[in-house]
Amino acid sequence: MGLLLIISAVTYAIFFLVPRAAGVSSDDIAGRFAGKQPDAVTLAAIKDRFGFDDPVPVQYGKFIKGIVVGDTYDTGTDKIDCPAPCMGYSFRTNQSVTEQIVDRAPITFMIALGAAVLWVIAGVSIGVLSALRRGTIIDRAAMAVALAGVSLPVFFTGLLSLAFVVHKWQLLPSVNYSDIGDNPFNLILPWICLAFLYAALYARLTRAGMLETMNEDFIRTARAKGLPERTVVFKHGLRATLTPIMTVFGLDVGLLLGGAIITEKTFSIPGLGQLALDGVYQSDLPVVLGATLTAALFIVLANLVVDILYGVVDPRVRHS
Amino acid sequence: MARRNTGGKHAAGLVDDVGAHVAGRTPPSAFLEVRDLRIHFPTDDGLVRSVDGLSFRLERGKTLGIVGESGSGKSVTSLGILGLHNRRNATVSGEIWLDGQELVHASPGDVRALRGRKMAMIFQDPLSAMHPFYTVGHQIVEAYRVHNDVSKRVARKHAIDMLGRVGIPKPDKRVDDYPHQFSGGMRQRAMIAMALSCDPELLIADEPTTALDVTVQAQILDLIRDLQQEFNSAVIMITHDLGVVAELSDDILVMYAGRCAEYASVDDAFHRPLHPYTWGLLGSMPRLDRERSERLMPIKGTPPSLINVPSGCAFHPRCAYGELNGGRSETERPELVEVEPGHKAACHLSLQQRREIWESEIRPKL
Amino acid sequence: MNISKATAGETTVSAAARADARPIREGEPLLQVDNLGKHFPVTAGLLRRQVAAVKAVDGVSFSVHKGETLGVVGESGCGKSTTGRMIMRLLDPSFGRIVFEGRDITKMSQGRLRPLRRDLQMIFQDPYSSLNPRKTVGAIVGAPFRLQNIKTEQGVKKAVQDLLELVGLNPEHYNRYPHEFSGGQRQRIGIARTLALRPKLIVADEPVSALDVSVQAQVVNLMEDLQDELDLTYVVIAHDLSVVRHIADRVAVMYLGKIVELADRSDLYERPMHPYTNALLSAVPIPDPKDRGARTRIRLQGDVPSPLDPPPACRFHTRCWKAQEICKQVEPPLIELSPGHQAACHFPENTTVSATDEVSRAAVAPGAAPAPGEPPSGPAGTPPPGV
Incomplete structure (x- = not known):
C-alpha cells in the first residue's frame, strides 16, 4: 500500500x-x-x-x-x-520503451547478481577476519585494501583491468555480453570490478558490526556455555552482525538493478544503465522516464523484500 | 603465556620455567581455591590492574559473596575464573584450582570444556545476555548438547524439564519463545535454567538481580538458594547489595580497587567488621528494617580509577582514620592479614584500634 | 512564603493567573493532586485508530505539604515516573487535576507555565545523559538564569559558583565539562542546576539509583541538608524502599497505576496495611545475617500484570494471597483506615477496619472477617511451587 x-x-x-x-x-x-x-x-x-x-x-x-x-x-x-x-514510445529508436527495458533488464540483472554474490562472500569474510584479528597485520592490510577499494571508482579499476588483463596480458577475452544467452562468464571482469568497490564497503561494515557484536553480552554468554569459538563467532556473532548488513545489501542490489551505469559504460555492456544514459544524451524523454521508473520500482521492491526478510531473521521485528 | 608472579609463597623457588611449574604447585584440598589472582589490562593510558592479587577458597554447598563498588574488580574476577578474558588484551596470572585442576595455565580447550559443564555463570541483564534471534529453548539445548552427546529431541526434553524446574509455567510452550517474549524475571529464570543445564558444581552469579524488581529479586534469590541446596553446588554471588549478600552468603569478600579489603564469615563481616571500607559501606546504607536516627555516613570521595590507584593503601584518600597510623597508609600497602581465625583484613590500624572505633563510633550509628 | 519574589518579572502571566497566585494558606498543601491519570493510546492500522490504552496512571490523589518529602515507591510499570512527569507537566494528564500553590496547573499552557518552572524543578535518574556533554558546568548550571532572564547581583558566574559550593563541588570547576566528573559529582551538578532558581518543589525521579552505594549516601545526605537549608519540598520517586524510608516523611505505594497505600513513613514500614506493601517490604533483603530466616517472608508469584489490561476491581487480586471473591468484583477505595494512614484493600492487615466495612453500603460484603491471620507463606527457604 x-x-x-x-x-x-x-x-x-x-x-x-x-x-x-x-x-x-x-x-x-x-x-x-x-x-x-x-x-x-x-x-x-x-x-x-x-x-x-x-x-x-x-x-x-x-x-x-x-x-x-x-x-x-x-x-x-x-x-x-x-x-x-x-511506458511510452521512443522517437529516436522507434521502439516501445517497455520492449527496450525488457530487452536490457536481464543483462543488468546478470551484472548485478554476479557482482553481489562476489562482494558479499569477499566483503563479509574479509570483514570477519579483520574483526577477529583486530589490530594485527592482517587487519591493517585488509582495511588498507578496503580503503583503496572504496576510493577507486569502477571506471578507473575497469579501464585499468581492461588495459592490462585483456589487452596487454590477454588473460581474459574482452568483455562481450549483449544477450542473456551469452556465456555469463564473459562478465567476469565487470563483476570483479564492481564487486571490488562494494566488497571494500562491506568489509568495513562487517568489521565494524562484528567488533560491536563480539562485545555483546550474549557473546559472553555463549562463551560461558563452553561453546567452541567457531560456533560463538559464526552462529552467534555473525548472525547478529549480518542482519543490519542485509538491509544495506538489499538496497544496494535494488539500486544496481536499476542500472549499473558506470560499469555498463566502462565495459560497453548494453544494460539498463546504458539505456538510461543514451536516453539522456539524446534527450529521448520517454526512455529516460521509463528507465527512471524501472529503477524506482526495483528500489521499492528491494525495500519490501528487505522488510520481509528482516521479519524472518529478527524475531523481535516479527512480534512487534 | 602469563608467567607466574614469583612473590607468592607457594613454592615459588621451584619455578623457573613455564613448562615445569605445574609440577611445583600443590593442589589444594578446597573445591575452589584462587591464589594470588592478577588480571591486568595494558591500555594506551597505562596498565589497568583490575584484579591485583586476590585469594579465596570455596567449598561445595557454600556461597561466597563478593562485594564492591563499580570498578572494584569483582566482575573481572568472575570472568577470570571462567577463563573468559581474551589473553591477547589481558594478562592473567596466579592460580585457580577447581576440583584439583588448575585453570590459569590450562589450555584454552580444557577450560572451555569445563565452562558450562563444571562451572557456569548467570549475568546481570538477562535480556542482553541471551541471543535475541534464537529461542530460549534453542539456547538451552545448545548449552546442554555442547557437553552432552545426546539427540536434539532428548536435549529439548531436558530444556523443558529445566524451565519447569526454575518455575516457568507451561515450559513445553515457553520453550519455543524468544527471550523478548519473556518478562524480566522469567528471562532470569531461563538464564538460570541454561546455566544449570549441565549440573555445574560452581555457579557464579554476577549481579543476578540488579536489573529486576524487588519482588522478582526475592523469587530469584530463593530459586538460587533452593537450587544450590538441591545440587550442593558452590556459589559465588557478586553484588553491590549488602542485603543480598547477608541473605545468601556464608563468607564475604569485600573488594576495593582490585584487591581484597576484608574477607570474613558473613557474621563477622556484618557484626565485627575490621576494615574502614566495610564500615563505610555499612554506614552508607539506608535501612529498611529500622529508622536510622542519624544521617547516613557516606564514604567521602569516589571509587578510584584503576589506572591511577592511590599509593599505599588504595583506600587511604577516602579513609576517615588514616591519621591514626601516622601516614603509613599513604606509602605502604597493608597486607591482608588473618586477624582472627577465618577473618582477614588489610589495614594498618591495630586490631585494638579498629575494635574500639567499630564499637564506639560506627556501630551505634548504624 | 514569598510569592512576590517569585512573580517579580513575570510578564506573560495574565492578570487572572496572577490573581490565582495567592500565598497558600496555613495547612493548605503546596501540591494537591486529584484523581490524576495518564492513558497512553495504543494505535494500530493505517488510520492509527486507537485500539487500546496503556493505563500508566489511573487516578491517583495525594497532597504534599511545604517542607515535607513524599516518597513514591513501586515496581517498574507502576506509573510512579509518569506521575512525576505529569506533576512537572512534562506529560499532559489524561484526566484529573494538579493544583500547585492553589493554582490549577493541569491545563495551563506551556507559556503560562514558564514562570512556574522556577518553582517546580526535577532531578533525573541518569547523571550521564541528563547533562549536555558539550556544555561547561557553568553553562549548564547557569542556564536557568538565562532562560528565565533573571539578573543576579554579582552576575551569573558568581551565582553558579555559589551553587556549586552549595552542592559540595569545587567552584573552580566552573569551566569543566560533564565527562570530567564522576557519576556522583554529575548528580550534584544536576542538583545545582535544579536549585538555581530556588524552586519550591523538586520532583526527584530515582535520584540515586545509578550511583554506587557510598556515593548514593552522599547524595541522599546532600538532599536532606539542602531541604533543611532551603526549605525545599520533595517528591522522591524511587524503587529502593530503603532509600525512601530514609528520606521520606510520607510514602505512597503504587501498583499498576494506582496508589494502594499512603501513610507516614514509620506507620507504613512498621504497620503496612496493604498486602502488596507487605509483600514488597518482605522481599527486600536485609543487610543483617541475623535476620536470616527470622523474618516472615511473603513471596509473590509471577510478574506484575500488563498495564494494558490490568485486572478488574482490585488490581492486586491476581497475586494476592488474601484475595476473595469481592476483590475481583469491587474495587477497594483508598480510604483512611487510621489517622493519616490510607489503604485500598478489602482485607487490610494491622488494623481492625477494612475498606469493605467503610463502604458497607456496597452491601457485597460476604462474612468479611478482616485479616485472616498470617499469610500462607512459609519461613525462609520454602521453595516456590514449581521448583
Whole structure:
C-alpha cells in the first residue's frame, strides 16, 4: 500500500520534473521526431498527434493510462500497439520503451547478481577476519585494501583491468555480453570490478558490526556455555552482525538493478544503465522516464523484500 | 603465556620455567581455591590492574559473596575464573584450582570444556545476555548438547524439564519463545535454567538481580538458594547489595580497587567488621528494617580509577582514620592479614584500634 | 512564603493567573493532586485508530505539604515516573487535576507555565545523559538564569559558583565539562542546576539509583541538608524502599497505576496495611545475617500484570494471597483506615477496619472477617511451587 504510494509519487515527480530539468520545449521534441529541417506545419501536426502541447496533467494521465492498460501510437505511417505496461514510445529508436527495458533488464540483472554474490562472500569474510584479528597485520592490510577499494571508482579499476588483463596480458577475452544467452562468464571482469568497490564497503561494515557484536553480552554468554569459538563467532556473532548488513545489501542490489551505469559504460555492456544514459544524451524523454521508473520500482521492491526478510531473521521485528 | 608472579609463597623457588611449574604447585584440598589472582589490562593510558592479587577458597554447598563498588574488580574476577578474558588484551596470572585442576595455565580447550559443564555463570541483564534471534529453548539445548552427546529431541526434553524446574509455567510452550517474549524475571529464570543445564558444581552469579524488581529479586534469590541446596553446588554471588549478600552468603569478600579489603564469615563481616571500607559501606546504607536516627555516613570521595590507584593503601584518600597510623597508609600497602581465625583484613590500624572505633563510633550509628 | 519574589518579572502571566497566585494558606498543601491519570493510546492500522490504552496512571490523589518529602515507591510499570512527569507537566494528564500553590496547573499552557518552572524543578535518574556533554558546568548550571532572564547581583558566574559550593563541588570547576566528573559529582551538578532558581518543589525521579552505594549516601545526605537549608519540598520517586524510608516523611505505594497505600513513613514500614506493601517490604533483603530466616517472608508469584489490561476491581487480586471473591468484583477505595494512614484493600492487615466495612453500603460484603491471620507463606527457604 505504502509502496504503491511511493511509486506513484516517483512517477509523478519524474514526469513533471524531468522535461523541465532538461529544458526541452515541445518544439524540440517534435523536431527530433520529424527529422531534418521540418516546417512549422509538420511540427504542429506532430505535436497535435502526440499531444505534446496538451496540459501536463493530461499528458501525465495518458502516461499512467499507458502503464495500466496500454496505448497505441500513430507514427504517421502505421499504428503501433503498445500493451500494458506501456511506458511510452521512443522517437529516436522507434521502439516501445517497455520492449527496450525488457530487452536490457536481464543483462543488468546478470551484472548485478554476479557482482553481489562476489562482494558479499569477499566483503563479509574479509570483514570477519579483520574483526577477529583486530589490530594485527592482517587487519591493517585488509582495511588498507578496503580503503583503496572504496576510493577507486569502477571506471578507473575497469579501464585499468581492461588495459592490462585483456589487452596487454590477454588473460581474459574482452568483455562481450549483449544477450542473456551469452556465456555469463564473459562478465567476469565487470563483476570483479564492481564487486571490488562494494566488497571494500562491506568489509568495513562487517568489521565494524562484528567488533560491536563480539562485545555483546550474549557473546559472553555463549562463551560461558563452553561453546567452541567457531560456533560463538559464526552462529552467534555473525548472525547478529549480518542482519543490519542485509538491509544495506538489499538496497544496494535494488539500486544496481536499476542500472549499473558506470560499469555498463566502462565495459560497453548494453544494460539498463546504458539505456538510461543514451536516453539522456539524446534527450529521448520517454526512455529516460521509463528507465527512471524501472529503477524506482526495483528500489521499492528491494525495500519490501528487505522488510520481509528482516521479519524472518529478527524475531523481535516479527512480534512487534 | 602469563608467567607466574614469583612473590607468592607457594613454592615459588621451584619455578623457573613455564613448562615445569605445574609440577611445583600443590593442589589444594578446597573445591575452589584462587591464589594470588592478577588480571591486568595494558591500555594506551597505562596498565589497568583490575584484579591485583586476590585469594579465596570455596567449598561445595557454600556461597561466597563478593562485594564492591563499580570498578572494584569483582566482575573481572568472575570472568577470570571462567577463563573468559581474551589473553591477547589481558594478562592473567596466579592460580585457580577447581576440583584439583588448575585453570590459569590450562589450555584454552580444557577450560572451555569445563565452562558450562563444571562451572557456569548467570549475568546481570538477562535480556542482553541471551541471543535475541534464537529461542530460549534453542539456547538451552545448545548449552546442554555442547557437553552432552545426546539427540536434539532428548536435549529439548531436558530444556523443558529445566524451565519447569526454575518455575516457568507451561515450559513445553515457553520453550519455543524468544527471550523478548519473556518478562524480566522469567528471562532470569531461563538464564538460570541454561546455566544449570549441565549440573555445574560452581555457579557464579554476577549481579543476578540488579536489573529486576524487588519482588522478582526475592523469587530469584530463593530459586538460587533452593537450587544450590538441591545440587550442593558452590556459589559465588557478586553484588553491590549488602542485603543480598547477608541473605545468601556464608563468607564475604569485600573488594576495593582490585584487591581484597576484608574477607570474613558473613557474621563477622556484618557484626565485627575490621576494615574502614566495610564500615563505610555499612554506614552508607539506608535501612529498611529500622529508622536510622542519624544521617547516613557516606564514604567521602569516589571509587578510584584503576589506572591511577592511590599509593599505599588504595583506600587511604577516602579513609576517615588514616591519621591514626601516622601516614603509613599513604606509602605502604597493608597486607591482608588473618586477624582472627577465618577473618582477614588489610589495614594498618591495630586490631585494638579498629575494635574500639567499630564499637564506639560506627556501630551505634548504624 | 514569598510569592512576590517569585512573580517579580513575570510578564506573560495574565492578570487572572496572577490573581490565582495567592500565598497558600496555613495547612493548605503546596501540591494537591486529584484523581490524576495518564492513558497512553495504543494505535494500530493505517488510520492509527486507537485500539487500546496503556493505563500508566489511573487516578491517583495525594497532597504534599511545604517542607515535607513524599516518597513514591513501586515496581517498574507502576506509573510512579509518569506521575512525576505529569506533576512537572512534562506529560499532559489524561484526566484529573494538579493544583500547585492553589493554582490549577493541569491545563495551563506551556507559556503560562514558564514562570512556574522556577518553582517546580526535577532531578533525573541518569547523571550521564541528563547533562549536555558539550556544555561547561557553568553553562549548564547557569542556564536557568538565562532562560528565565533573571539578573543576579554579582552576575551569573558568581551565582553558579555559589551553587556549586552549595552542592559540595569545587567552584573552580566552573569551566569543566560533564565527562570530567564522576557519576556522583554529575548528580550534584544536576542538583545545582535544579536549585538555581530556588524552586519550591523538586520532583526527584530515582535520584540515586545509578550511583554506587557510598556515593548514593552522599547524595541522599546532600538532599536532606539542602531541604533543611532551603526549605525545599520533595517528591522522591524511587524503587529502593530503603532509600525512601530514609528520606521520606510520607510514602505512597503504587501498583499498576494506582496508589494502594499512603501513610507516614514509620506507620507504613512498621504497620503496612496493604498486602502488596507487605509483600514488597518482605522481599527486600536485609543487610543483617541475623535476620536470616527470622523474618516472615511473603513471596509473590509471577510478574506484575500488563498495564494494558490490568485486572478488574482490585488490581492486586491476581497475586494476592488474601484475595476473595469481592476483590475481583469491587474495587477497594483508598480510604483512611487510621489517622493519616490510607489503604485500598478489602482485607487490610494491622488494623481492625477494612475498606469493605467503610463502604458497607456496597452491601457485597460476604462474612468479611478482616485479616485472616498470617499469610500462607512459609519461613525462609520454602521453595516456590514449581521448583
